[in-house]
Amino acid sequence: MLEAYLEHGRTETAVFEFFIRKLPGRRGFLMAAGLEQAVEFLENLALSPDELDWLRRSGRFRPATIDWLAGLRFTGDIDAIPEGTVFFGDEPILRVTAPLPVAQLVESRLINILHYQSLVASKAARMVLAAPGRRLVDFGFRRAHGAEAGLMAARASYVAGFDGTATALAGKLWGVPLYGTMAHSFVQSFDDEAAAFEAFARARPDGLTLLIDTYDTEDGARKVTALAPRLKAAGIAVAGVRLDSGDLAALSRSVRRILDEGGLDDTTIFASGGLDEDDLLVLVGKDAPIDGFGLGTSLTTSSDVPALDCAYKLQEYAGLARRKLSTGKATWPGRKQVWRRYRADGVMAGDVLSTHDDAVRGEALVQPVLRGGRRVAVAPTLSEIREHAAREFERLPEPLRRLQPFAYPVEVGDRLKTLTEEVDRRLHVRRAPP
């Protein structure tokens, strides 16, 4: 496709927008994430000598194409909805303005980056809303789809309000707080569970959390209380215990009782084991005495909705708005903006989607990020993004905050409707002359 563009001189400015067509049933809202990695990808866009050589040797491309690829850099514009912002269907979360072949070439990786982090941030947001005040930790690297997914899920869930992750590299790269864990294998490697607890406690005295379900959870809790005085004498406090199987509501109660009776009132209970936001809602609804949760597979694979119906579509080329009409997949043409209105109490009241030059009241969500390949401002820190996301939760309409069905109003602005009619008229004329 690139070669055809180059050969036919179709290198004028193209505008592509990335958006989610329609929210899945179990998502009342989505949360944008991954923009920083998308921008880093564009800033570093270049083919290596080794890659160019491979393309050359493939014999598939003309020398002029290889030369063009050798000089490839991203010098276009990017506009985007900031990370941590709540968004809805058809709203462009990223706009690319660049020569057509460049904007086309970056498509797959841009989608790959933005889709996944937004998917995970949106799932994590549900967990944060389901378990207010509880500590939430990402445990999901192992069943994430590859290493990059595991790492990016740690970032995206932190954006949405998680407290941290067990993926160490996210701490090294971005300062995401790290939470270690103790595995069943540690306990199993000892012949005696209590001996395993004591060994772990003496090696890791700070923020000590003991996993107590390897054989029998209540038995495990009793061993912890029996061990606690000896550890206390050595200056070690049992910060928490972890339950990873069984009826967590019932077990958390009995374990709480055992701990309290053993004088371990300050020891927290942490739960994990195949949980999702529905489980959190149930456990929190039952007032289970659980202080924090480890979320794994359901978070990092967004297991109930493992993909969003997203698209990266040409909206304008050489100054003319464009549109795709394929059955069930028609798109709104042109460069667009989203304006958000708020009620007097700060709660989101509704969005308007229209052409970027329309005059609509409200907060414009799509913001300039790159101009001529350069950042227009210093990127927000991960903490700033996370604080922005936290403010977004406060502005969510009540049903969305309670994870209940609610059709948030997104209106289409007049200018966008007019532009769409114009494009259809133009295409129609050219497709089937009267």
Next chain:
Amino acid sequence: MLEAYLEHGRTETAVFEFFIRKLPGRRGFLMAAGLEQAVEFLENLALSPDELDWLRRSGRFRPATIDWLAGLRFTGDIDAIPEGTVFFGDEPILRVTAPLPVAQLVESRLINILHYQSLVASKAARMVLAAPGRRLVDFGFRRAHGAEAGLMAARASYVAGFDGTATALAGKLWGVPLYGTMAHSFVQSFDDEAAAFEAFARARPDGLTLLIDTYDTEDGARKVTALAPRLKAAGIAVAGVRLDSGDLAALSRSVRRILDEGGLDDTTIFASGGLDEDDLLVLVGKDAPIDGFGLGTSLTTSSDVPALDCAYKLQEYAGLARRKLSTGKATWPGRKQVWRRYRADGVMAGDVLSTHDDAVRGEALVQPVLRGGRRVAVAPTLSEIREHAAREFERLPEPLRRLQPFAYPVEVGDRLKTLTEEVDRRLHVRRAPP
């Protein structure tokens, strides 16, 4: 955990096995994949000076732990079920035999690699069985969960019998056949669809496939037949057309008729657009004249089953078999082997899971891969793995080959039952002395 192991001298030989606990409802069998990447990970296991420095500066670890990590290499044994082999629940697809801290440290990444590729190979296998004789191409990079997932999905689906991928790097790294594609944006960037077809054809004359659904599919097909004579005069044949939306069964018939009437009998029809194996079964069942399919999101996210219930568990430490008893998650102890029996006609008759030293008739599936960190044999090529997978399909019981429910028999051998009783007796005695 590592620090606790080191401090307490728990560095004797541990045996961990990786397995899927239970097959999900929509998977009658699974296919192993990812072993080559798992072995490469182990062969290259080492922390970089930068990583060691970061760990040191974190202040979380004792100097002795950092020193141990600086010297970390994998010098243990690996046994595994070869890639492309069909397997079932509880069957160990990988066994790690190494000092306990090493075997524990590699856990997360080993699971991350093996789980995802086996997940995708198992999904791809269903698609291959659903559409025999059709060309299947992986189009799923964009919505895969990150870059590594997109790349590994190209490999895993090729193992399972796909014809190729649109992910170029899989061609560069492993020689997976590459299939290019034409996007709607290419068509949209021209004011006239026929002009777009001609431009693409002249730039990419070999294996030319035109995407004809940007505006109206049947219209698109008519434009192709109108254009064909002029292209033919230039020595260019329209190898195929692609449909990406609408009622594919009906459209493929009308497009086939239009192409045939236009003298394009040899032009194939390729279909894509959110398809999964159920769609393939329906389209093939309806005898839709579709020669090949592009599979995207459903393949690379394994959308109906985005994660398998897998585990990496300690089965033996310091010569003693171990077992976890957590509610609903109990495991079979010890080093295990899987023996597979076949009927006279070569079809798989049933498996026996037992301790590796049991005497069971049948083909032993778990094979030595690394001894002392070194390969016992040259790794099979990707083509060899793919051929092995193709033979596995021939040996599948008929209901599994037709993607129908079928409980393939996996028996537990006598020695494994005896060992489990022994372990329980030992654990019981230590947990609650009589």
